[in-house]
Structures are given as C-alpha cells and as structure tokens.
Amino acid sequence: MSDTPALLPVEEARARILGLCTPLPPEWVPVDDALGRALAEDVLARRTLPPWDNSAMDGYAVRTADLLGPLPTRLSVGETVFAGKLPLREVLPGTCARIMTGAPLPSGADAVVMRERTRSVPPEQANDAVNDAVDILEAPGPGQFIRPRGEDAREGDVLLRRGTPLGIPELGLLWAQGMASVPVPRRPRVAVLSTGDELCRVDEPPGGRIVDTNAPALALAVRRAGGVPTLLGIARDTPEAVQEALARTDGFDVVLTSAGVSVGDHDFVKDALEALGVVQHFWRVAIKPGKPLVVGQRGAALFLGLPGNPTSSLVTFELFVRPALRRLLGLEDVEPARVPGRLEGRLAKAPGLAHFVRVTSTWRAGELWVKPLGTQTSGALRSASAASHLLHFPREQSSLTDGSHVELIPLSWVA
Ligand code: AMP
Numbered sequence: 001m002s003d004t005p006a007l008l009p010v011e012e013a014r015a016r017i018l019g020l021c022t023p024l025p026p027e028w029v030p031v032d033d034a035l036g037r038a039l040a041e042d043v044l045a046r047r048t049l050p051p052w053d054n055s056a057m058d059g060y061a062v063r064t065a066d067l068l069g070p071l072p073t074r075l076s077v078g079e080t081v082f083a084g085k086l087p088l089r090e091v092l093p094g095t096c097a098r099i100m101t102g103a104p105l106p107s108g109a110d111a112v113v114m115r116e117r118t119r120s121v122p123p124e125q126a127n128d129a130v131n132d133a134v135d136i137l138e139a140p141g142p143g144q145f146i147r148p149r150g151e152d153a154r155e156g157d158v159l160l161r162r163g164t165p166l167g168i169p170e171l172g173l174l175w176a177q178g179m180a181s182v183p184v185p186r187r188p189r190v191a192v193l194s195t196g197d198e199l200c201r202v203d204e205p206p207g208g209r210i211v212d213t214n215a216p217a218l219a220l221a222v223r224r225a226g227g228v229p230t231l232l233g234i235a236r237d238t239p240e241a242v243q244e245a246l247a248r249t250d251g252f253d254v255v256l257t258s259a260g261v262s263v264g265d266h267d268f269v270k271d272a273l274e275a276l277g278v279v280q281h282f283w284r285v286a287i288k289p290g291k292p293l294v295v296g297q298r299g300a301a302l303f304l305g306l307p308g309n310p311t312s313s314l315v316t317f318e319l320f321v322r323p324a325l326r327r328l329l330g331l332e333d334v335e336p337a338r339v340p341g342r343l344e345g346r347l348a349k350a351p352g353l354a355h356f357v358r359v360t361s362t363w364r365a366g367e368l369w370v371k372p373l374g375t376q377t378s379g380a381l382r383s384a385s386a387a388s389h390l391l392h393f394p395r396e397q398s399s400l401t402d403g404s405h406v407e408l409i410p411l412s413w414v415a
C-alpha cells in the first residue's frame with residue numbers, strides 16, 4: 001500500500017490526541033455523581049476514622065499478659081461491649097470483656113480473642129465471686145483483631161490525592177468523612193454528528209435509506225465514558241450541510257463526527273473542518289478497522305472525525321475517544337486496558353496496519369483463550385456484537401500462530 005508510511009501508528013496517534021487534552025475545570029458535585037471521575041484537588045480528612053481502636057471480631061477483649069501460662073486460661077467476664085456503645089470499665093488483670101465486631105476496645109485490653117477460640121463456662125462452674133467466666137483457648141499476640149484508631153483516615157492528612165479515580169470504596173471514604181460534595185473536573189460536553197445522504201433517523205420510514213446507528217451508539221459510548229452527549233442530527237453529503245452542522249458546535253469540548261472522512265467523492269468532513277478554522281493535526285492511522293480517523297482542534301475543542309462504518313466508529317471510539325474523554329475527566333491512567341491471552345487458530349495479514357480483531361473469549365486452564373469472530377468486515381455490526389475483546393495484531397507482524405500469546409483490549413461497549 002503506497003500510503004502506508006504516512007499513516008500514524010496507533011500508539012503515536014493516541015499520544016498526540018492525549019497531548020491535546022487537559023482536565024476540564026473543576027465543579028463541586030454530590031459524592032454519588034463523582035463515581036468514575038477523578039479528584040480535581042487533594043481532599044483532606046476532617047475526621048480520624050475509626051475514631052477509636054475497635055474489635056474486628058465477635059469475641060473477648062483480653063490482656064495478653066494474662067494468657068502467658070497454660071491454656072485454657074479462665075477469665076472472668078466484666079461487661080459486654082456492643083457496637084455503638086462505649087465501654088464503661090477498664091479490663092483489669094484476670095478479667096476480660098465480651099465484645100462485638102466494631103465495638104470500641106475497653107482500656108486495659110490489648111487483644112481480642114475470637115469467640116470460636118473460647119469456651120463459655122456454665123454459671124455453676126464459675127467461681128463464687130463471679131458468675132460469668134470464659135475459658136480462653138489461645139494466647140493472642142498484642143493487637144490481634146484490633147482495628148487501630150485512624151486506620152482509614154487521620155484528621156488533617158491527605159485522604160485522597162488529586163487525580164485519584166473515584167470508585168465505590170473511595171466514595172465510601174468520602175461519605176465516612178461526612179462530605180456531601182467533592183471537586184472533580186466537569187464532564188466533557190460532546191457533540192455527535194452523523195453525515196451521509198443514505199442515512200435516516202430510526203423513527204423515519206427508511207425509503208431506501210439506512211438507519212443512522214452511529215450517532216446513538218456513540219452517544220451511549222460517550223455517556224459510558226463519563227461524557228455528556230448531544231446529538232446534532234444528520235448532515236447531508238454537501239460541503240454546505242456539513243459546514244452548517246459543524247458551525248453549531250460552540251460550547252462543546254469534543255465534537256465527534258462519523259463518516260465522510262475517507263477519499264470518496266462525497267467525503268466533505270475534512271474540508272468542512274478546514275473551512276471552520278479547525279487546525280487538523282493528523283489524518284489516518286495505521287489501523288484496521290478505523291484507518292481514516294481525522295483529528296483537529298479549534299480553541300480548546302477537540303474535533304474527532306471517525307470513520308462511517310459502524311464497527312470502525314466504535315473501535316476508534318475505544319482506541320482514541322474514550323482515552324481522550326477520560327483525560328478530560330482528570331483521570332491519569334487512560335490508556336485502554338490490556339490483558340494477556342492466547343489465540344485459538346491462526347491469523348495472517350500484510351504488514352503495515354495494526355489489526356484490531358474482534359474476538360470471543362473463554363477461560364481454560366488459567367488462561368484467556370480467544371477466537372476471532374467469523375466476520376471481521378467493519379461495516380457489519382455483527383462482528384462487534386458478541387465480541388468481548390479486541391485482539392491487537394501488531395502493525396509489523398504478518399502472522400500469528402495457533403496458541404500465540406496476544407494482547408487483548410477488553411471492550412467498554414459490552415453489556
Ligand atoms: P463513509 O465513510 O461515508 O464512506 O461511510 C462508510 C460506510 O459507513 C458506508 O457504508 C455508510 O453507509 C456507513 N455509515 C456511515 N454513517 C453511518 C451511520 N451514521 N450509521 C450507520 N452506517 C453509517
């Protein structure tokens with residue numbers, strides 16, 4: 001292929017796109033809305049948590065010094081400490097306290113013995129002075145089953161650093177601090193435009209046209225990646241129509257178009273971008289599917305012209321758009337995830353383009369074995385449905401033998 005040397009390798013194309021993305025300005029949002037986003041600032045702990053040493057088990061709070069002799073050792077039980085109550089008494093030598101998980105440790109105790117490692121003493125066998133006693137069957141080390149004060153957070157310390165991706169446990173840490181809102185980069189606003197005379201909306205009678213599936217699919221992919229999509233509709237295949245549609249993109253952080261970026265007679269997207277003053281950074285990447293990707297910028301807004309074939313647009317979304325949206329959301333680790341796997345069957349291609357092969361996968365003997373789907377044409381959505389991963393068949397390689405170790409990208413579009 002004569003134009004192959006001019007095509008950008010996938011890694012370089014992604015690096016260039018990410019180089020155009022900086023986290024968006026922060027907004028304070030309710031903690032629930034921060035899921036999947038990144039902190040825009042360090043967050044300091046306001047509370048020390050847990051506020052006191054507490055028990056990690058249902059059992060007995062003991063003094064380890066009482067348990068250095070022969071076992072079992074009989075201790076008299078003072079009080080019972082429940083979670084949500086404060087202990088009233090010190091644990092004195094020769095005694096212990098019955099304690100429940102999460103209850104504060106009484107003073108004097110320095111370990112907890114789990115209930116399963118004790119034997120309760122019937123009241124009639126306990127000595128005359130006390131009618132509640134327990135036989136301890138093990139000698140714990142100091143600190144056993146004690147959750148120390150401040151294990152989760154210490155007042156004034158950095159609880160979570162800027163850039164930390166907020167998963168569910170992180171939100172739990174924030175709630176535990178009594179925080180109602182947190183600063184995160186605002187969500188990217190993403191315009192989605194389809195182009196093509198052959199397209200109609202799903203609610204229109206097709207009359208010889210095909211339904212525009214790219215725009216609604218990309219909008220969902222945008223939302224899943226944390227952005228806020230707006231559908232701009234379908235532009236007809238004239239330079240004026242495409243330009244007119246793209247002129248309505250002020251205020252968006254990212255503009256996604258699909259189709260019209262190839263070398264066909266009706267491929268007007270590049271020209272329209274140019275007419276609107278979008279600086280084009282590159283066009284075409286050494287990949288299949290998805291080669292005709294075009295990338296430009298106007299002001300801070302990123303313009304990504306995705307190919308029209310439905311599978312190509314989704315694959316380029318995974319490889320380029322999702323990482324860009326995640327970077328705008330302030331996340332640092334934005335490269336597509338990769339997992340190792342083994343190829344079942346063989347693959348061959350000409351060198352020059354990296355192929356992203358849609359595969360199904362099954363675990364066998366501790367490894368993920370993948371099988372390419374029968375259809376790999378980029379126009380057929382069937383080759384994207386049922387796929388669990390993209391297999392990266394590197395640009396310079398021409399064959400992968402049966403059992404090859406391969407790099408797999410888990411797909412974000414799966415159910
Ligand atoms: P193009 O890049 O304009 O040549 O389009 C490539 C292929 O993708 C053509 O077969 C188009 O009909 C198809 N296509 C383009 N846009 C869409 C869309 N929004 N939804 C579904 N198919 C599309």
Ligand code: MG
Pocket residue numbers: 195196197237259260266308
């Ligand atoms: Mg077209």
